[in-house]
Amino acid sequence: MSAKPKLKQVFDRPKSLKDVPYHYCPGCHHGLIHRLVAEQIDAFGLQESTLAAASVGCSVLLYDYFDVDIVESPHGRAAAVATGLKRAKPDSFVFTYQGDGDLAAIGTAEIVHAANRGEKITVIFVNNAVFGMTGGQMAPTTLEGQVTTTSPYGRSAAEAGLPIRVCEMLSTLEGTAFAARVAVDNIKNLKKAKAALKRAFTYQTKGWGFSFVEFLSSCPTNWKMTPEEANARVGKEMADYFPLGVYKDVRAN
Amino acid sequence: MARRVLIKGNEAIAMGAIEAGCRFYFGYPITPQNEIPEYMSMAMPKLGGTFLQAESEVASINMLLGAAATGARVMTSSSSPGISLKQEGISYLAGSQIPGVIVNMSRSGPGLGGIHPSQGDYFQSTRGGGHGDYRTLVLAPSTAQENYDLTMLAFDLAEKYRNPVMILGDALIGQIKEPVELKSYRKKPQDKPWALTGAKGRHGQILKSLFLADGELTDHNWMLAKKYKSMEKEVRFETYRAEDAQLMLVAFGSVGRILKTSVDILREKGKAVGLLRPITVYPFPKQAVRQAAEEAKALMVMELNTGQMVEDVKLAAECACPVDFYGRPPGSIPTPDELAKEAMKVWRKRGLK
Amino acid sequence: MYFDTIIAGFGGQGVLLMGNVLAYAAMHAGKQVTYMPVYGVEMRGGTANCTVVISDRPVGSPIIHEPVSAVVMNRPSAEKFGPMVKKKGQVFVNASLIKEGQFTTRAKTVCWVPTMELASDIGNRRLANMVMLGAVVQGGGMLTIQQVADALSGALDPRYHKMIPANVGALKAGARFISEQKAAKKG
Numbered sequence: 001m002s003a004k005p006k007l008k009q010v011f012d013r014p015k016s017l018k019d020v021p022y023h024y025c026p027g028c029h030h031g032l033i034h035r036l037v038a039e040q041i042d043a044f045g046l047q048e049s050t051l052a053a054a055s056v057g058c059s060v061l062l063y064d065y066f067d068v069d070i071v072e073s074p075h076g077r078a079a080a081v082a083t084g085l086k087r088a089k090p091d092s093f094v095f096t097y098q099g100d101g102d103l104a105a106i107g108t109a110e111i112v113h114a115a116n117r118g119e120k121i122t123v124i125f126v127n128n129a130v131f132g133m134t135g136g137q138m139a140p141t142t143l144e145g146q147v148t149t150t151s152p153y154g155r156s157a158a159e160a161g162l163p164i165r166v167c168e169m170l171s172t173l174e175g176t177a178f179a180a181r182v183a184v185d186n187i188k189n190l191k192k193a194k195a196a197l198k199r200a201f202t203y204q205t206k207g208w209g210f211s212f213v214e215f216l217s218s219c220p221t222n223w224k225m226t227p228e229e230a231n232a233r234v235g236k237e238m239a240d241y242f243p244l245g246v247y248k249d250v251r252a253n
Numbered sequence: 254m255a256r257r258v259l260i261k262g263n264e265a266i267a268m269g270a271i272e273a274g275c276r277f278y279f280g281y282p283i284t285p286q287n288e289i290p291e292y293m294s295m296a297m298p299k300l301g302g303t304f305l306q307a308e309s310e311v312a313s314i315n316m317l318l319g320a321a322a323t324g325a326r327v328m329t330s331s332s333s334p335g336i337s338l339k340q341e342g343i344s345y346l347a348g349s350q351i352p353g354v355i356v357n358m359s360r361s362g363p364g365l366g367g368i369h370p371s372q373g374d375y376f377q378s379t380r381g382g383g384h385g386d387y388r389t390l391v392l393a394p395s396t397a398q399e400n401y402d403l404t405m406l407a408f409d410l411a412e413k414y415r416n417p418v419m420i421l422g423d424a425l426i427g428q429i430k431e432p433v434e435l436k437s438y439r440k441k442p443q444d445k446p447w448a449l450t451g452a453k454g455r456h457g458q459i460l461k462s463l464f465l466a467d468g469e470l471t472d473h474n475w476m477l478a479k480k481y482k483s484m485e486k487e488v489r490f491e492t493y494r495a496e497d498a499q500l501m502l503v504a505f506g507s508v509g510r511i512l513k514t515s516v517d518i519l520r521e522k523g524k525a526v527g528l529l530r531p532i533t534v535y536p537f538p539k540q541a542v543r544q545a546a547e548e549a550k551a552l553m554v555m556e557l558n559t560g561q562m563v564e565d566v567k568l569a570a571e572c573a574c575p576v577d578f579y580g581r582p583p584g585s586i587p588t589p590d591e592l593a594k595e596a597m598k599v600w601r602k603r604g605l606k
Numbered sequence: 607m608y609f610d611t612i613i614a615g616f617g618g619q620g621v622l623l624m625g626n627v628l629a630y631a632a633m634h635a636g637k638q639v640t641y642m643p644v645y646g647v648e649m650r651g652g653t654a655n656c657t658v659v660i661s662d663r664p665v666g667s668p669i670i671h672e673p674v675s676a677v678v679m680n681r682p683s684a685e686k687f688g689p690m691v692k693k694k695g696q697v698f699v700n701a702s703l704i705k706e707g708q709f710t711t712r713a714k715t716v717c718w719v720p721t722m723e724l725a726s727d728i729g730n731r732r733l734a735n736m737v738m739l740g741a742v743v744q745g746g747g748m749l750t751i752q753q754v755a756d757a758l759s760g761a762l763d764p765r766y767h768k769m770i771p772a773n774v775g776a777l778k779a780g781a782r783f784i785s786e787q788k789a790a791k792k793g
């Protein structure tokens with residue numbers, strides 16, 4: 001053994017992320033998910049050919065963090081905007097980054113039809129079971145009984161229906177080539193999340209079709225929890241109703 | 254007895270609606286009006302009413318269309334980007350003559366813009382907003398009290414004219430908390446023979462905006478135009494220290510209230526400055542403006558935009574006196590002192606004494 | 607009579623409650639009043655502030671760029687709002703968390719109120735905000751302490767009504783501190 005241990009840098013900021021602090025609340029998973037996406041952009045060497053469609057939610061400031069070309073979309077319309085990007089620049093890597101209010105409430109039509117057409121785009125869906133940016137209103141993914149500012153007596157299935165399982169729903173569409181649900185609440189899940197993202201990126205770069213990765217995410221602020229409690233809720237209550245896993249992988253094997 | 258409470262402007266809207274008998278509310282969250290759906294989500298279940306958070310503004314305006322078609326008192330609320338999405342529905346409401354109350358606690362645009370107070374939606378509100386040749390009645394409150402009172406009035410006007418009525422506030426008017434006197438609503442419910450209640454003892458009836466037969470749509474549009482003309486009697490405005498004013502300021506909503514302090518400042522300096530504040534911006538108080546233009550030496554319009562209502566003021570003034578303008582795009586709220594200084598610039602420019 | 611103030615601190619210090627109680631007391635005392643909170647995304651990041659305007663005349667603008675007074679409960683608030691206060695104005699500083707030299711202001715009067723120590727003295731550190739409110743009312747002179755005390759039952763949620771005597775004690779402790787300071791200066 002040599003006297004000087006050789007130190008290898010194992011943790012660094014991905015090149016496609018800017019060197020600025022996030023505005024996200026302590027314990028919010030948005031920042032971590034940004035990082036994972038940026039790592040794949042770097043790994044696939046896509047920084048110079050990426051075109052992103054930002055959405056409206058807490059991640060609206062995506063363009064402050066990612067050092068790639070980004071266009072803002074109206075609330076809910078990112079999948080349509082991304083369709084336009086990809087059709088005009090088929091050789092670029094196109095992704096959307098959308099919250100559950102954005103994608104599963106106001107943007108339901110756009111996401112269903114983009115998937116159904118098999119648009120060759122990658123959709124990053126961040127499901128935190130609440131409208132984060134607007135102050136914690138009920139989302140289509142809010143769990144039954146969950147108290148929010150617009151479900152003060154708890155979400156009622158009779159009034160508001162049950163939470164939408166987007167990954168499962170989109171998997172029923174022929175156009176969807178890859179769909180997975182992941183979480184970043186512990187190291188094991190983080191590794192699976194990375195693998196799913198890598199697969200999703202592969203789908204687009206190989207031109208295999210529409211790829212979709214749903215992240216179960218925390219919102220300590222609007223869940224009125226500590227970061228630790230919120231992290232734990234992702235793995236328990238959230239993952240109970242929204243099971244993690246790969247739902248569709250048409251090119252498997 | 255009237256009860257005085259300290260509430261937010263948005264809450265005053267919700268409470269006014271409930272007092273006026275509104276039992277159906279459809280909405281979608283957006284800052285700075287979230288206190289309206291949040292209040293409704295608390296209150297409606299207790300009243301046996303319906304609060305429904307829709308999947309979008311497009312859905313919520315059409316839920317309003319459906320519920321209102323049955324003759325119910327229905328409200329939806331949003332802020333600028335969401336109001337843009339509701340325009341298609343508003344056009345159908347106007348065409349099909351279905352009443353409804355739509356609240357716009359407007360914020361800054363264009364696009365996503367920001368959440369600062371803004372009066373950039375004046376044109377959109379007063380010119381119809383959606384497609385087709387139609388008008389909505391537009392009420393522009395400037396205090397939490399007016400939010401409460403005008404919301405009740407909005408339901409009456411909507412039914413009287415079978416027309417959508419818009420309440421045009423802004424982030425300041427929605428977020429401000431101030432004392433409100435909770436008066437009770439006393440109007441008797443009106444007959445609504447047009448409402449869809451099931452064709453019991455009568456033939457089926459239809460609410461629609463599609464007219465294909467020869468000349469039918471022409472007649473329909475003429476009928477609507479006459480109706481809009483008849484709305485002119487609903488004009489409401491307030492004047493403040495307007496007697497003998499040489500310079501008359503004209504402003505609505507939040508700027509209107511801020512200018513009252515500016516007028517006080519200027520009057521203390523011995524300047525004869527007054528204020529004319531339109532409360533209905535459609536119908537626009539044309540006659541009042543015309544009269545002010547004849548009696549004062551100059552008019553000055555102030556808005557939280559780069560110039561919208563000033564066009565209506567110029568049209569109404571018919572060149573009877575000069576009309577100056579000071580506009581502020583969104584970002585900061587002008588103080589009474591700043592606006593007084595702007596008024597003084599015009600005072601000097603027009604050689605007033 | 608005209609008074610305005612920006613009350614600022616971090617979430618959990620009860621700054622919005624202070625503003626609400628002050629506004630409610632003003633309404634109760636027959637004054638014109640507005641209360642304006644920050645809203646939207648500004649609410650994240652752990653800081654909070656509100657603006658209260660009290661007057662005999664209708665209040666034109668609820669938003670103030672150069673306030674007559676500011677109440678700063680933590681250092682970032684002192685740094686942000688201290689410099690905005692008018693020359694003839696007053697800054698009420700939470701001396702338990704902010705030290706001399708940590709912020710600038712043109713204001714003639716700066717009242718250093720050891721809110722947490724005074725609150726501990728009366729047996730409840732959580733009432734530091736009410737101690738401060740007592741100091742503001744005494745120093746600002748827009749209302750009497752009694753008027754604020756009388757308004758508590760209306761301003762506070764019924765769940766907290768059993769806390770009213772303790773709150774009144776805190777208001778009085780803050781007011782007493784200001785009176786003693788003034789007396790000491792004169793003497």
Ligand SMILES: Cc1ncc(C[n+]2csc(CCOP(=O)(O)OP(=O)(O)O)c2C)c(N)n1
Nearest residue numbers: 056057058075099100101102131132133283
């Ligand atoms: C047309 C329109 N309606 C409403 C809004 C207000 N709005 C902004 S973000 C948002 C929802 C955010 O929730 P989500 O997509 O789940 O993202 P999160 O903040 O939770 O990450 C809403 C309703 C808007 N900007 N535009």
Ligand code: SF4
Nearest residue numbers: 024025028058132219
């Ligand atoms: S509000 Fe929720 S989603 Fe938004 S940044 Fe904070 S924790 Fe994250």
Ligand SMILES: [Mg+2]
Nearest residue numbers: 099100130132
């Ligand atoms: Mg969300």
